Ligand code: NAP
């Protein structure tokens with residue numbers, strides 16, 4: 647039992663946060679949790695901070711499929727942060743319960759130039775870092791679909807649908823639907839260039855390929871959740887729904903639609 651209670655804490659060590667984290671460390675000790683400095687041997691990975699910190703914790707610990715991720719916000723609850731440093735009773739309840747339900751969030755697998763593979767929990771974005779438009783050929787399951795010209799394209803997960811995707815007019819997708827959504831950033835549409843123009847949701851069986859047309863004006867930045875990769879010499883990005891999911895705790899009073907209502911309505 648005890649070896650299921652090894653915890654790795656992911657946070658920025660600031661004077662403000664440290665005493666709050668210390669309080670939670672002591673709480674954990676009381677319930678038999680032990681700490682580890684090595685994320686690869688942890689069963690539980692807890693991030694302290696907002697949704698952005700939760701996303702970073704995942705990237706830094708390489709999307710461990712067998713670990714349970716817990717987001718503890720410093721203040722308000724977020725989309726991935728079901729706990730708060732200000733409400734230790736709630737955390738204490740979760741620590742005591744042997745029957746807490748586990749929730750699994752779909753992720754996307756992003757392969758760059760057939761070599762490097764990344765996982766994302768929010769989205770992968772492909773944008774130009776200069777003021778000029780750039781051009782991307784879009785393929786669905788190897789079928790040439792459209793040529794995009796504009797600021798960029800974004801592929802989001804269901805849980806990422808409430809983030810950048812939403813700002814681009816994408817739909818909100820229930821995290822129980824393993825899927826991905828392609829949205830456009832300011833596409834040029836005229837008699838010469840034509841794209842679908844609507845967000846498109848694709849099933850787990852599909853593969854999306856985004857090929858940057860290299861015309862000397864391509865200066866792409868690829869965003870992997872909240873990290874930017876410089877891909878000056880990469881041009882082939884393939885995206886599919888991954889078999890790997892992110893395990894987190896399900897809190898009965900904080901279902902997806904509670905979060906939507908709290909944040910947007
Ligand atoms: P940030 O610029 O601080 O984040 C933007 C906001 O999005 C923050 O309020 C963040 O919450 C929130 N957020 C993150 N994931 C979310 C989700 N799944 N659903 C709803 N809101 C979410 O950057 P960050 O904190 O590192 O977050 C990275 C994310 O920001 C990216 O993955 C992207 O989705 C989003 N983003 C949005 C835009 C846009 O809407 N125009 C542009 C760039 C990036 P916290 O304050 O709790 O961190």
Ligand code: MN
Nearest residue numbers: 696697698699
């Ligand atoms: Mn943030």
